[in-house]
Amino acid sequence: MATTPNKKIALGSRATYGRLLKAYSKIPTAQEPARPTTPRQSFDEELERERRHLQNADLAQDIKLKKKTLNLLFWFLGLETVAIFTFALLQATHWLGFSMEEWSFKLLISATIAQITAMLFVAVSYLFPKAKN
Amino acid sequence: MILSEVHKLAEEYAARYNPDRVTPFPYENVTAVCPDLQIYFVELHEEDVSGATMYNQEEGFSVIVNAKKSENRQHFTLAHELGHYFLHQDILQKESGLIDGDDLLDGSKILYRLDQAEASRIEKEANHFAASLLMPAALVSEAWDITKDIEKCAKLFKVSTVAMSIRLTELGLVD
Numbered sequence: 001m002a003t004t005p006n007k008k009i010a011l012g013s014r015a016t017y018g019r020l021l022k023a024y025s026k027i028p029t030a031q032e033p034a035r036p037t038t039p040r041q042s043f044d045e046e047l048e049r050e051r052r053h054l055q056n057a058d059l060a061q062d063i064k065l066k067k068k069t070l071n072l073l074f075w076f077l078g079l080e081t082v083a084i085f086t087f088a089l090l091q092a093t094h095w096l097g098f099s100m101e102e103w104s105f106k107l108l109i110s111a112t113i114a115q116i117t118a119m120l121f122v123a124v125s126y127l128f129p130k131a132k133n
Numbered sequence: 134m135i136l137s138e139v140h141k142l143a144e145e146y147a148a149r150y151n152p153d154r155v156t157p158f159p160y161e162n163v164t165a166v167c168p169d170l171q172i173y174f175v176e177l178h179e180e181d182v183s184g185a186t187m188y189n190q191e192e193g194f195s196v197i198v199n200a201k202k203s204e205n206r207q208h209f210t211l212a213h214e215l216g217h218y219f220l221h222q223d224i225l226q227k228e229s230g231l232i233d234g235d236d237l238l239d240g241s242k243i244l245y246r247l248d249q250a251e252a253s254r255i256e257k258e259a260n261h262f263a264a265s266l267l268m269p270a271a272l273v274s275e276a277w278d279i280t281k282d283i284e285k286c287a288k289l290f291k292v293s294t295v296a297m298s299i300r301l302t303e304l305g306l307v308d
Contacts (some may be wrong), residue, residue, distance in 0.1 A: 025269050033164070034169040038204065040155040043272060046289050049136040051279050082170050 066127055073123055077116055084112045134220065139258050143265030152241065156291045157208045158267055163215065169193030172211065172219060174200040180235070186217045194218050194225065202235075205293045209263055213245035216262030221255050230252055231255075268300045273307035277306045 090098035091105050150162040165233045177199040198207050228253040268290050276286045287297035299305040
């Protein structure tokens with residue numbers, strides 16, 4: 001049916017155009033009209049799938065970020081706890097001449113415990129927010 | 134015909150022949166109600182030809198799509214040829230057919246024997262018709278609102294990213 005196998009044609013050439021027109025006019029008598037072979041897909045379903053995919057991707061990214069932040073926070077709180085225990089140990093043993101005023105030490109311990117509790121509360125609230133109605 | 138009218142007409146045809154909003158465009162719905170139109174997917178050996186619309190009195194109109202091209206290209210070519218069928222039947226009958234060169238869909242080269250201005254006009258109309266038929270404005274806006282991604286939109290509509298970016302620009306959704 002085709003005239004010249006796999007050949008680049010001279011665009012705009014009147015002779016080529018006429019030759020192709022003649023060749024292509026034989027196609028309808030040479031073969032059956034096409035029947036759809038490509039499956040039809042619902043645009044709305046595809047869009048909904050894409051929407052859900054994006055939501056999942058957002059969620060995954062959110063979880064990843066939260067995990068990273070919480071990891072850093074727990075490391076920080078862990079180190080802070082170790083530091084405060086060290087202070088307490090030094091205060092108790094007066095090792096290397098370490099000695100703090102009683103009220104300063106109490107204030108430091110109380111403030112640190114309060115800070116750790118507050119940070120844990122914030123972290124947990126952020127990680128497990130209360131479901132909205 | 135002014136291009137806004139072409140777009141309006143194509144959107145009407147899209148709603149009429151694709152009421153279930155499926156992709157690729159269900160051309161069988163057109164041939165079912167247009168007995169003078171047949172569609173053929175043929176592996177044309179001329180690599181520069183993407184499609185053609187032929188006419189003769191016995192067979193009526195025959196749209197030929199080069200099946201060697203990529204699927205997305207075939208979808209656009211088919212819509213482009215349907216544009217010729219719906220908009221340029223008088224020219225098709227007079228000339229016995231129109232053959233569209235590969236670069237023609239981008240509007241740069243013409244494989245046609247009308248004068249350049251006339252050819253440019255009808256090809257431009259067919260391209261705009263194809264764009265609106267395959268990518269109706271409302272659906273494109275809907276898809277863009279969700280994805281904000283040209284490639285994802287192109288995949289949804291089963292067209293090339295070039296065709297999608299042109300359409301998005303036309304609709305003012307991207308710069």
